[in-house]
Amino acid sequence: MRDAIETVNVKQTDAVKVYQPGSQHVVGDGFHVRNLFPSNDLDRELSPFIMLDYAGPTFYPATDTPRGVGEHPHRGFETVTIVYQGRVAHRDSAGNSGVIGPGDVQWMTAASGIVHEELHEKDWAKRGGTLQAIQLWVNLPKASKMSAPGYQTIVNEQIPEVQLDRGAGSLRVIAGSVRGAKGPAKTFTPIELYDLRLRAGHSTPLQIPTGYNVGLFLLSGRASVQGSHRVSEAELAVFTSTGQPVTVTAEEDATILVMAGEGIDEPVARYGPFVMNTKAELIQAVNDYQAGKMGHLS
Numbered sequence: 001m002r003d004a005i006e007t008v009n010v011k012q013t014d015a016v017k018v019y020q021p022g023s024q025h026v027v028g029d030g031f032h033v034r035n036l037f038p039s040n041d042l043d044r045e046l047s048p049f050i051m052l053d054y055a056g057p058t059f060y061p062a063t064d065t066p067r068g069v070g071e072h073p074h075r076g077f078e079t080v081t082i083v084y085q086g087r088v089a090h091r092d093s094a095g096n097s098g099v100i101g102p103g104d105v106q107w108m109t110a111a112s113g114i115v116h117e118e119l120h121e122k123d124w125a126k127r128g129g130t131l132q133a134i135q136l137w138v139n140l141p142k143a144s145k146m147s148a149p150g151y152q153t154i155v156n157e158q159i160p161e162v163q164l165d166r167g168a169g170s171l172r173v174i175a176g177s178v179r180g181a182k183g184p185a186k187t188f189t190p191i192e193l194y195d196l197r198l199r200a201g202h203s204t205p206l207q208i209p210t211g212y213n214v215g216l217f218l219l220s221g222r223a224s225v226q227g228s229h230r231v232s233e234a235e236l237a238v239f240t241s242t243g244q245p246v247t248v249t250a251e252e253d254a255t256i257l258v259m260a261g262e263g264i265d266e267p268v269a270r271y272g273p274f275v276m277n278t279k280a281e282l283i284q285a286v287n288d289y290q291a292g293k294m295g296h297l298s
């Protein structure tokens with residue numbers, strides 16, 4: 001029995017893979033992003049997470065015309081925007097709008113279809129400043145892809161913060177739960193999403209449910225996973241949880257986005273802003289968008 005457990009641990013350590021950004025581009029004219037996936041071909045390994053763009057940190061000079069990305073559609077998944085620096089404004093065809101700043105999260109469920117714009121917030125853009133944000137796409141299971149669109153603004157104050165042992169740092173629970181602290185985000189499939197801040201020279205164990213796909217994205221600092229897998233700025237460590245605690249150690253003060261979830265074992269068909277199960281459904285999505293069925297911004 002003991003041998004079996006040790007074997008599992010060794011396997012897990014060896015299975016940690018570290019990725020650098022696979023591509024970079026500008027979304028609209030306001031988000032200079034480095035993409036971690038799908039550019040690294042991680043569709044399967046990180047399901048239900050299907051896209052991660054890391055925006056910035058980038059300095060944008062003052063302007064009266066806010067930069068960003070204008071009206072565009074989505075169908076079949078959720079977009080999660082996490083702001084670390086700067087302010088982002090959102091408006092969609094379902095009538096939702098909002099502004100998120102440092103520590104805030106916007107969780108938009110595109111599902112059957114939505115049209116939205118994502119811009120630098122007007123007053124922030126007028127002053128100019130540094131933007132640092134993540135956009136994460138979370139896939140929906142087939143049964144929920146055509147459900148009604150939704151929108152959750154989760155402000156900093158709503159996100160519980162757990163203090164780690166021995167002054168190692170803190171962990172904010174956006175979704176899922178840690179030591180009884182429950183994240184406010186409502187999700188369609190089981191997901192854990194944490195904003196982890198680790199102090200230099202400190203470690204913390206991460207306890208993720210067995211079988212979950214796990215990604216640790218390092219926004220700043222330097223860290224290691226299980227003592228041996230080094231992760232630097234804008235790198236992503238990926239593994240599957242065996243249920244055993246995984247040790248994360250900060251070599252420099254580190255800010256890490258921890259994403260973990262139960263994989264969705266269904267075919268993935270994607271075309272730009274649409275993520276469905278089949279090619280026929282993608283063609284339908286394009287047709288529905290062009291026919292105005294996903295609505296427009298008023």
Ligand code: MN
Nearest residue numbers: 074079116118
């Ligand atoms: Mn969008």
